Amino acid sequence: MKNIVFITILFIGSxxxxxxxxxxxxxxxxxxxxxxxxxxxxxxxxxxxxxxFILLLLLGIPLLLGAKSANLMGISYSFEYFQKSLVMVxxxxxxxxxxxxxxxxxxxxxxxxxLKRLHLNNFSEVLxxxxxxxxxxKVITRESFREKNPSFKKTQxxxxxxxxxxxxxxxxxxxxxxxxxxxxxxQKK
Amino acid sequence: MHQDHxxxxxxxxxxxxxxxxxxxxxxxxxxGGLWGLMEITVGLTIKGLRIPMGGAILTALSCVIFLTGxxxxxxxxxxFLMGAxxxxxxxxxxxxxxxxxxxxxxxxAGIAEVLVSLLGINRFSYISTSITLSLYTIVxxxxxxxxxxxxxxxxxxxxxxxxxxxxxxxxxxxxxxIVIIYATIHVILGLAAGWFAYSLAIRVGTxxxxxxxxxGK
Numbered sequence: 547m548k549n550i551v552f553i554t555i556l557f558i559g560s561x562x563x564x565x566x567x568x569x570x571x572x573x574x575x576x577x578x579x580x581x582x583x584x585x586x587x588x589x590x591x592x593x594x595x596x597x598x599f600i601l602l603l604l605l606g607i608p609l610l611l612g613a614k615s616a617n618l619m620g621i622s623y624s625f626e627y628f629q630k631s632l633v634m635v636x637x638x639x640x641x642x643x644x645x646x647x648x649x650x651x652x653x654x655x656x657x658x659x660x661l662k663r664l665h666l667n668n669f670s671e672v673l674x675x676x677x678x679x680x681x682x683x684k685v686i687t688r689e690s691f692r693e694k695n696p697s698f699k700k701t702q703x704x705x706x707x708x709x710x711x712x713x714x715x716x717x718x719x720x721x722x723x724x725x726x727x728x729x730x731x732x733q734k735k
Numbered sequence: 736m737h738q739d740h741x742x743x744x745x746x747x748x749x750x751x752x753x754x755x756x757x758x759x760x761x762x763x764x765x766x767g768g769l770w771g772l773m774e775i776t777v778g779l780t781i782k783g784l785r786i787p788m789g790g791a792i793l794t795a796l797s798c799v800i801f802l803t804g805x806x807x808x809x810x811x812x813x814x815f816l817m818g819a820x821x822x823x824x825x826x827x828x829x830x831x832x833x834x835x836x837x838x839x840x841x842x843x844a845g846i847a848e849v850l851v852s853l854l855g856i857n858r859f860s861y862i863s864t865s866i867t868l869s870l871y872t873i874v875x876x877x878x879x880x881x882x883x884x885x886x887x888x889x890x891x892x893x894x895x896x897x898x899x900x901x902x903x904x905x906x907x908x909x910x911x912x913i914v915i916i917y918a919t920i921h922v923i924l925g926l927a928a929g930w931f932a933y934s935l936a937i938r939v940g941t942x943x944x945x946x947x948x949x950x951g952k
Contacts, residue, residue: 657823726758
């Protein structure tokens with residue numbers, strides 16, 4: 547666990563200082579390490595939106611912006627913007643792959659332990675209460691929003707909606723009070 | 736059910752049998768759970784349907800939940816705790832840790848916590864918090880992109896807008912107007928959420944007091 551945290555920090559640090567010259571030395575070892583530790587991180591390349599954005603940055607921007615200073619197969623483009631785009635793309639890849647590697651290696655349980663260490667008082671108690679009451683919360687929510695109140699006309703939609711929300715919140719707070727009283731009674735017994 | 740989920744419920748049973756929780760802890764747990772549940776269900780629906788300004792709508796709904804909860808828990812740090820619970824529930828629902836939504840909920844909770852702690856519990860504070868969070872949803876992608884791609888991305892955005900304005904022959908001021916209109920819609924959404932959250936909390940509080948008086952009689 548500590549190794550993953552260290553490697554992630556190291557990779558993100560290297561992404562921050564990345565430039566045109568250093569990227570050729572930084573990218574290969576970073577990609578190889580991530581491929582070795584968590585190859586699933588590379589599923590990032592299956593995200594259509596992300597790939598499209600990367601392609602736009604790499605191909606579109608040098609063609610559209612800046613002074614056309616270079617030529618490839620008769621197509622002129624801005625080498626300055628190509629340099630900038632490539633560094634940006636590589637930086638984003640290192641950061642996103644590192645985060646994916648990190649989150650892929652830690653479990654939600656480890657993350658909740660980490661949150662406990664953030665001096666969040668009672669976090670474990672609060673989380674356990676939430677987990678325990680989730681089924682009841684689902685029932686209260688479903689019942690509150692499905693209830694029909696015939697006293698309101700169709701034109702009073704806002705009033706009706708407001709009433710539903712108030713009743714829902716009343717049930718939620720009453721449920722909290724009931725939970726509190728129940729555990730006090732249990733404790734006495 | 737996820738293995739970690741089971742472990743936490745078992746831990747809950749053991750803890751609740753050994754010592755009672757305070758009312759505030761229970762309220763934070765329940766409102767945090769409600770926030771998490773909303774993020775999972777409504778969040779998924781909004782993302783699936785690709786509703787425009789989905790982030791702002793989700794934030795407005797979150798504001799109504801945690802600000803109402805904060806009214807009943809007069810305890811600093813409670814909004815952040817609710818947010819931590821909601822963020823953890825969200826990642827439990829997926830089974831793996833997804834950094835984006837987890838950090839977004841924590842940042843949202845952090846901003847709200849600071850604002851409500853500074854301004855107190857009143858209508859102005861609730862409205863300011865909701866408007867700030869609503870506006871933050873516009874800024875958030877740019878901050879995230881700045882961190883991921885670096886400062887150069889802003890330069891590229893500005894150059895692209897300049898180029899588009901030159902090609903289409905319109906002034907950059909029109910772009911500013913679009914941004915202003917977009918931000919105004921977010922402000923209205925935030926204002927409505929904050930106003931509603933405070934009114935809701937007051938009304939629920941009053942009804943609960945009246946009910947307890949009736950029961951007392």
